[in-house]
Amino acid sequence: MTTAAPQVFSRIAGTGSYLPERVVTNDELAQTVETSDEWIAARTGIRQRHIAAEGQLTSDLALEAAKRALDAAGMTADEIELIIVGTTTPDVIFPSTATIVQAKLGIAGCPAFDVNAACSGFIYGLTVADKFIRSGSVRNALVIGAETLTRMLDWTDRTTAVLFGDGAGAVVLKADAETGILSTHMHADGAKGDLLHNPVGVSKGFLPAEDRAGVRVIMAGHEVFKHAVKALDSVVEEALEANGIDRHQIDWLIPHQANLRIIEATAKRLEMPMDHVIVTVDRHGNTSSGSVPLALDEAVRSGRVQRGQLLLLEAFGGGFTWGSALIRY
Template sequence: MPASAPLHARITGIGTYVPSRILTNEQLSQLVDTNDEWIVQRTGIHERRIATEHEYTSDLCIAAVDNLLARYPGALDGVELVIASTHTPDLSSTPVACLVQAHFGLSAAGAYDVNATCAGFTYALHQASALAAAGVHRKILVVSGDTLSKITDYTDRSTCILFGDGAGAVVVERDEAQPAFLAHHIGADGRGAAHVYRTGLAQQLHGLPLAGGGKLVQNGREVYRFAVSTVPQGVERLLAKSELTIGDVDWFIPHSANLRMIDSICEKLALPLGKALTSMEYYGNTSAASIPLALDLGVQDGRVKPGDLLLLYGFGGGLTHAGLLVRWG
């Protein structure tokens, strides 16, 4: 496989937000037949953050951008496009990106949403880096957020223990001197769409009836199989494109779905689990927000340093998956 040329684009700022309300494993045990030990052993999750009744995905995304601006003043100056990744928009007909654009007065910027569920951040980042590198838009705001608590069935212990709410935001700019996006790999397997879904207008898929009544439905076993086989294969393709090895990677930042799943992926990649950055332990599975949340935890505590090579890999409903090799800073 020939090496791919790095894209002339760079991440120049990051911000994140999680709601203040905490839902612990102990509190969940009051709702369904479960306990802290059972949840931690199977998922690695201790607690998750939950949006208030009147707090929606756009509110979380706006708060993440506020955090970005507090750390990188002027980060929104000259933004030409807003891309939001979410599958829990406030309104089905209004992009979250438009609500973010309006809030920050980015009247000269276009705005649209991407729905690739838990792979949403890597899908949106892939688009943003390509557009910036091509010079189509020199500065792009990417926001990723979900309020999964609003679509979670809290009588189903197989799913309600997993999900939380959060948001992340990054600015992507064209950079001709130091290209930071080294390689990408993107894919999907629509045959597995019935393994993770939420009903909408259709009440059947591939001729079979759907359940859930508007709540999230997941076949955890099939999603696990998909992730532990597809992600390592995608990573190998990424490394081949960039002519790098897994040893060159400083930090692996996968979608924070389940710690056991990530452990299995790392084992297949011969990558120490200690080189994986995750966010599910105290935020839960936050879907599109999980990768930026994990990245920002590493940035804020000093583990992620300028020049570090990051391997980002999202995977989720659809079934979608996408990975990026990115040089930080």
């Protein structure tokens, strides 16, 4: 008689985050680009964002978030068996930012790699790590979302310059027999990539050094908004249906922090009051793959998110990519 293998979950053992010291308000941006605090806040909900210091790299932000997550989990770096960094702004083309973080943590040997799914990078990374743990390949993992996205902005373009900030968030996952990540769901639609993209790359070719404006985020805002709302609604329903859970059972919605109107639209479809939605976009701006783990860490450390509660994480990013994770914290 064959006995079924016991089910294994990936439990969030610790969370951590890091934001650069420099804060840039809407009023400060208005001194260099034609905009205003009222214009930005009304359209996005953003009031300020953090900007990485000169010489401060994505791996530096990721390292600080990782240390705090390890401390919260009561673990040391040498216990980590897998490192995944979700980022679209790596330190260099290679080696990966994950291996750089690995070296800065003073460890070696475990697999370490990056995932580039733009703003969905953390959800994608969380999904990959969860598969490793469920399969028994590793017992624990460090998953980080980190960005220095302001390094690729055209600061004269008010449609994008006002949106983004820098930051990092991290979680430590541990194998658990009872609870953790219930399911994750990932999707992509490459045919719509031109609606939100950066035009520079190695194979495509670099631009002359003097043409730094070429290294920029290009976004068709209205189209992105429309597709994001539809995709997030779909992936949220997918997560609920996969687990036989009613929307009213969700304790907290922790969404990608891109735009307050998108967040509110998702909450409305879930019939979830905004006081059960974690919102940091007003203070962080859009930190791309860093936004969901940053919001999660803030919610945990503020005491709002408690053990045993049901969390729904979701994100949408360039590619297009989108995904969700239903988690019993």
